[in-house]
Amino acid sequence: MLLHVCALLFLVNSCLTVDLTYRIQEEKSPGTYIGDIAADTHLMDSVPLQDRRLIRFSLLEPDVADVPQLFRVSKKTGKLYTTQTLDAESLCAYNSECYRIIHLAVRRVNSFIRILKIRVIVMDINDHQPEFPNQNIDIQFSEGDWKGKKKLIPNALDKDISVPNSQITYQLQKDMNQPFTLSVSESVDETFDLRIALEERLDREVKDSYLIQVVATDGGSPPKQSVLDVRILVTDVNDNPPVFSKNVYNISVKNENYGVTPITILSASDLDAGKNRLITYHFSSKTSRTATNHFQLNKLTGEIFLQKTFASGQKLSHKLYVKATDGGSPPLSSVAIVLVNVISQQNNAPTIDVNFVSSSTENKATISEDIEVGSFMAYVKVTDHDAGNNGEVTCGLYHDKFQLEILGPKEYKVTVKSPVDREIEDQHDFTISCQDKGSPTQHTESKFSIEVIDVNDVRPQFLKETFKFWIYENQKSNFPVGYINASDPDQGPGGKLTFSLPTEKNQFLPFQITDSGLISTVISLDYEFHNIYKFPVFVEDNGIPSLNNTVRVVIQVKDKNDNPPYFIFPGINPFQMDVDYHPYHPNNITVLKASDSDSRENAFLKYNIVLGNDKQLFSINQYTGLLYFKHAITQQDAGSYILQITVKDSGIPVLSATTTLSLRLTVNNKTSEIFNTVHLKPDYQVHMYLLITVVLVAVTVSVPLTAAISICIIRCYNHRDAPLRENSSLSCKFVNEQENLVCRSQLAISWPDVPMALKTDLNVAWNSLPNRPKQTFHPADELANSPVLTTLGMKIHTAREVTYEVIFIYF
Known part of the structure; x- marks a missing residue:
């Protein structure tokens, strides 16, 4: 049972799979070798040598008469061959793999050993060329x-x-x-x-x-x-109209009957084919009734006949408008003018016929003001049908802008003689005068008017080279500033102006301008931010091409008192300050500093004490801000004082700022006794050299020590008090009170500058003494030669200011 199942599975597997695949190109001759099945399947490897001669190969394909066999196999060797020429196009469909499956039985005598499934692929070759249905x-x-x-x-x-x-x-x-x-x-x-x-x-x-x-x-x-x-x-389509050999035919005929002889023959041709080129002739509706009564037109040949003579006094020059029409659908046509001059023996005045190049109505035409000199303006045809001298004509045109030039007999052209300018004169009148040589002379004049049409040839002009305006700050947006006056004499779009402001990325202008030239603000202006604006205004007209111009505009912003003053010193509110008063102490206490962002009178400041000065002990300089004692200080004046100080500007309305100064006043009596002792003993003589030595030692010790302390203090407050130091200036004040001279100077920052700063202060002090000659003060020398030198002291008043006080007592 197990053997039967295995055999069945083997047969099914053999039917579903392909054992061998061979390829062969189409169009090979019959008997072409395809492959060795026995060798390719290795069947003989498992068959004993003595039994191999018993192996037979055969095809299992049914032998149907209508289906020819394509392949054959050698029974003994198992080699596969073609039986006929293979054609892929007849065997298979387009765009598919062309192959045939054959089944081969392998037998040993009469028993089956194996059934092989072999696929033979017929490979297509390029044996057909592309073919069109027709050549x-x-x-x-x-x-x-x-x-x-x-x-x-x-x-x-x-x-x-x-x-x-x-x-x-x-x-x-x-x-x-x-x-x-x-x-x-x-x-x-x-x-x-x-x-x-x-x-x-x-x-x-x-x-x-x-x-x-x-x-x-x-x-x-x-x-x-x-x-x-x-x-x-x-x-062909009817896209070509008939074309006359000439657009204008000029003929002259005598006033007599010609019979069957044509006075002229018109000829027109058409490039189209067939009926599109068949042409017929007829008078257009513009031909006068008089002309159609006297002239006859053959519609097929284009011949014109004078069929009726003109009576005396009738017009002898005629325009015949002849239209040539083809046979297309729709038909196309063209028109030729036939100028017929009927010759008469009468002595008539010449006639003037003027055809302007530009549009014209009756005797009025237009030209552009940019027309070039020598340009063709009009064609003038003079007609005089009289015979002999009666028909000989001369013409003239006398004008400074136009001239008449001869083209031929009785033909002229009007050209531009000199440039025209509409802004100077927009209309010109001229007369063409013609006369014949008859006897008597016949004369004719034709008057014409030329209107000059404007072109955009004048750029916009400004009334000023620079427009200056002013405006107060803080005005609302869209506040009018002023008009830019410009003019352009051109007409139409060429005279319509458009104004604009520069639009540079790195520049913002708080202004806008209308097409009428009105400048107004975009935002409210601030004098303190920007007080003057200078910029160009661009104007262009709307002509083609557009012309433009630029003018300079200066707008000054006037200041309003919109910024209150503020205190620079003291920088905090309230500000506490200790004042140690002793006899011979200078009356000056400190200097208050204030600033105002406004300008001119709006930034002119005045200081005033408004509260805390009930004893009238203090006073302040309203212009400099110097706070000082109003009179000598006694022990009873010691104590704390809270001064409210205000600073006001001079604007309208007045703006102000207030600060509070808390002073703690200390009066030192001991110092007073020492100084009084000096004064009570005027006959006491100090040895000069000893005094000089004491002074030099005091200076030598005090200056480096004070400089070191000052440098530390200045460095600590360097960043916080930078604005104060920048706005402050070195000042030296002298107060001659009770025979005291006080000189203050800022402490130098570096060590080498300390002696120089002291030397400068001493020079100022010395030269400021009354009844002393102005000279350079050398401390080492002059101190020794000073009449009376009592003492030299130094003191630091506040942490914000380092000050030397050099006190001399001079009698």
């Missing part, structure tokens, strides 16, 4: 077809079944000047639609046929191709 075709384009018009042509087919061999590419072969392209699009059935596309409009009158070739090439190796000849015929 040549004709298509038509109309000369009325627009660019992009397409005409369908047949595509080519390739019988090869493989994609590479049957894949067709198309190429258009044409001359370079042929206006056609090939449009290729793929259809849903994987075929291609070929269309000839028009690149530009055709003109049958230039060329009525074209020959191009469409080349189809397959993708085989080597590729094969075929060619389709396409002849393109251009069909």
Whole structure:
């Protein structure tokens, strides 16, 4: 039972799988060797040598008469051959793998050893070329077809079944000047639609046929191709009107009956074909009734006859408007003018006929003011049908802007003699005068008026080179500043002006300008931020081309008192300060500093003590801010004082700021006794050299010590008090009270500058003494020569200011 199951599974597996696959190209001759089945399957490897001669191979394909056998196998060797020439196109479908499955039985005598399933793939070769249904075709384009018009042509087919061999590419072969392209699009059935596309409009009158070739090439190796000849015929449309040999015919005839003889023959031609070129002639509606009564026109030949003579006094010059019309649908036509001059023996005045180049009504025409000198303005035709001298005419035009030039007998042209300017004169009148040489002379005048049309030839002009305006700060936005006055004498758009402001990225202008030239603010202006604006204003007209100009504008912002003053020193409110008073102490206490962001009178400040000075002990300089004792201080004045000090500007309205100064006053009596002792003993003589030594030692010790302490203090407050130090200036004040001289100077920051600063203060002090000659003060020398030198002291008043006080007592 197990053996039967295994055999069944083996047979099923053999039916579902392919044991061998062979490939062979189509079109090989019958009997072509395909493969050795016995060797490729290795069946003989397991068969003993003595039994191999008993192995037989045979095909299991049914022998059907209508289906020929394609392959055969050698019974003993197991080699596979073709029985006929294989054609892939007849065996298989397009774009699919072409193969045949054969079943081969391997027997040992009469028993089956194995059934083999063999697939033979027939490989397609490029044995077919692309083929068009016809070798040549004709298509038509109309000369009325627009660019992009397409005409369908047949595509080519390739019988090869493989994609590479049957894949067709198309190429258009044409001359370079042929206006056609090939449009290729793929259809849903994987075929291609070929269309000839028009690149530009055709003109049958230039060329009525074209020959191009469409080349189809397959993708085989080597590729094969075929060619389709396409002849393109251009069909006619009625796109050419008849054209006269001349636009104007001038003829002169005698006033007599010509009978069947034509006075002139008109000729017109048409480039179209067929009925589109058949021409008929007839008078247009503009031809006068008088002319049609006297002249006859043959509509087929274009012959004109004088069929009736003119009576005496009738007009002898006539315009015949002859229209030539073709037979197209719709028909096209053109018009020629026939000027007929009927010669008469009468002595008539010449007639003047003027045709202006520009538009004109009756005797009025227009020219542009940019017309060039020598430009052709009008054609003048003078008619005088009289015979002999009666018909000889001379003409003239006398004007400073225009002149009359001779073109031929009785033909003139009016040209520009000198430039015209509409802004100077917008209309010119002139007269053309003609007279014949008859006896008596006949004279004719024609008056004309020329209107000069404006062109944009004048750039906008400003009334000033610079426009200056002023405006107070803090005005609302859209506040008017002033007008920019500009003018342009041109007319129409050329005289309409548009103003604009610069739009640079790095510059913001808080202004805007209207088309009428009104400048107004965009935002409220701040004098303290920017007090003067200088910028250009650009103006251009609306002419073509546009002309422009630029003017300089200066807008000054005037200050308003909109910023209250503020205190720089003291920088905090309230500010505490200790004052140690002793006799011979200077009356000056400190200097208050304030500032105001406004300018001029709005920043002119005045100081005043408003509260805390009930004893009238203190006073302040209203202009400098110097706070000082109003009179001598006694022990009873010691104590604390809270002064409220205000600073006001001088603007309208007045703005102010207030600070509070807390003073703690200490009066030192001991110091007073020491100084009094000095004064009570005027007869006491101090040895000069000893005094000099004491002074020098005091200076030597005090200056470095004070400088070191000052440097530390200045460095600690360097960043916090930078604005105060920048705005402060070195000051030296002298107060001559009770024979005391006080001089203050800022302490130098570096050690080398300390002696120099002291030397400078001493020089100032010495030269400021009354009744002393002005000289340079050298401390080492002058102190020794001073009449009386009592003492030299130094003191630091506050942490914000380091001050030397050099006190001299001079009698």
